[in-house]
Amino acid sequence: MPRITSLDARVVSYRFDNRPRPLSLGSALRRDVVLVRVVCEDGTVGYGESFHGHAGSAVAEIVNSTMQEVVVGREVHETQAVNRETFARFVLSAGMSGGFLLALSGIDLAMWDAWGKVKGEPVHHLLGGSATDFALYGGGFTLGFQPPPELAEEVGRMRDSFGWQAVKLRIGDSPERDVARVRHIRAVFGAELSIMVDANLGHRYDVARVAPALADLGVGWLEEPYAPGSPARFVALRARGLVPVAAGENLGGAHEFADWIDRGALDVVQPDVSRVGGITEALRIAALARAAGLRFAPHISHSVLNHAATLHLLSAAGGDGVFEADGSVENPFRDGVLSGGPVLANGRASLPTEPGLGVLVNEDALGAYPGERGSPFPRTDN
Template sequence: MKIRSVEAFPVSFPVPEGARVSLGIGTAIKRDAVIVKVTTEDGIVGWGESHHGRAHGAIAHLINTSLRTLITGLDAADVVGVWARIYKFQLGSHGMGAGTAMAMSGIDMALWDIRGKAVGWPLYRLLGGTSKAIPAYAGGIALGYQEPSKLVDEARPMIDAGYRALKLRVGDTPGRDIARIEAVRKAFGDEIALLTDANTGYTIADARAAMPAMQRLGVGWLEEPFPAHDHRTYAEAKAFSTTPLAAGENHYTRFEFHRVIEDRVLTILQPDLSKAGGVTEVMRIAAMASAWKLPIHPHSSMTGLNQAASIHLLCAIDNGGYFEADLSRGNHFRDTLVSTPWQIGQDGYVRPLEGPGLGLEVDEEFIRRHPAIEGPGYV
């Protein structure tokens, strides 16, 4: 079952003005992704997603040139060997760093999809897990900056659909952020879990002002108030309240997670299967975190490929937390590119797909109809 071909496709679609969401990194004007297709010599096709890294053409080009050359002809079932080869020759020494981690993540996911299809098993079973209910929160590029009453109106259908946890976007100003949290808490009561994500939009002064109020309002975590590399700032902010600090979507491989775990500052870890090194590497990160009794709440990427894979992984680790359900309005990568990646129950839980591998069908015509749109995704 050798790898015959590796293809990466940068894809995009514009976000209509009425559906744009403002958050700590700007206002979303388009959605980008990198879809990875790996085909074996005996014709098995696996699909994966590499995060776009806000340079989806570059990530796809790296896959279609350097990485494809490295792994063509290798055993598709040897996910550890493929990962190690990319690490040795591309990532470990002067090899594009985060770009390679994102690129290899999609390849690794596609190889796991192939393994499942080869034996007829869903991914969670291959990983040693079982089908179980996974709690989900309403997230994705949604619940952004707006008047508190409008935010409540956006959240209400999510609650009606079954979600029992919401992630609100903060990083605007502490005052406006807290007003929005207060409005949502008042509207839905204490039985709904409220989480927050600043998307690196806070200063240390902002965090000092906002975090005591977040503690008062029972916020479950403050995610990425600062950039991933600001270790000292995270350590200082930990003292501002008991609200847990969360991060991980912008940390790459177990080697970066080793640092943040040993720092003992972050207590909510959020590796992304399309960024941190793929399924193979996030399983390692989860095992390392388990030794410290730390939970894994995977960050959800652009497409249903990542989202379905995240649920599978949560079913296969002993320290799994929430699934981030992307509830972005009009997300064609979730609704059209692939078959249905998940369904929420009225109890607020999701379950993994039962088909082989990721359990998804991919519309290749969609890929052809949505070529890359160049330029920034946020303004």
């Protein structure tokens, strides 16, 4: 198996011409992706995505400095060894644990991509997965705080263009406006449309106030009603039995998920492979969810590298999870300078069959998307 001879990361940014509708976190100025690359001694190149963590240049610096001695020189299949050393040295015992976890995520994806290319097989084959087709719902930077008729138009576009039968709406604006939006979408599209809601940490009010109304409207889950430092509040909301409670994109490795699952804080488990430590760590979390009888629905990040890796993870996890599809009209990191990956049609997501993650990276065109520093979300008054 070839050894890794180089490792690097860079931030690429896409400024929105028309900013997305606000969420509880505000409205993003741009997409930031920390693009990680490994090169093997036989010339094989693998790519991965680290979540920016509101400081993408800092995450890239961790990859380009400290993580060099962890990764360079290892054989490309040694994902477990890289995971173990990173957790032991940096994640479980250092003050910069969050940044190292994000850095590890992109490295892990890049190693799996390169390993699949070396073997000439898609990553899910290496993982023992056989399922290739998955249920999906429309998410990403879409369906924010907007007037109900405009929201219905956007949901209608997803249904008419892609055949999607499930969507995730945003709440956390105000109790009255939130319930009005969900009620309007239910009235327009009826029971055949599955609706989930995401409070994005519920900054503006205690979204438990609207849980009875969401239950009456048949909402499939309530995502991130509180900040991740408040597991007891998740437990209390879940105990009311009104609407399933979902979270995970802002949790750390399997050790944090194990604690939350043991507490009874979650109905739906949502790790993000670009945040949680990559496919290697997310598989451990999937096993915890399955053992506890919980639903597994990974969160996605910004690029098709993450989206493809998520589908490979779902295949390896047993194939009964659900995929969050990016419903954005334009995303050059999904179908531009980065392309390929999942095939979305007729309300389903299908795995790529090409070796590795199945994603194409046009390095020559990346110069059109220079990385920006700082958070892509501007300061708000909330």
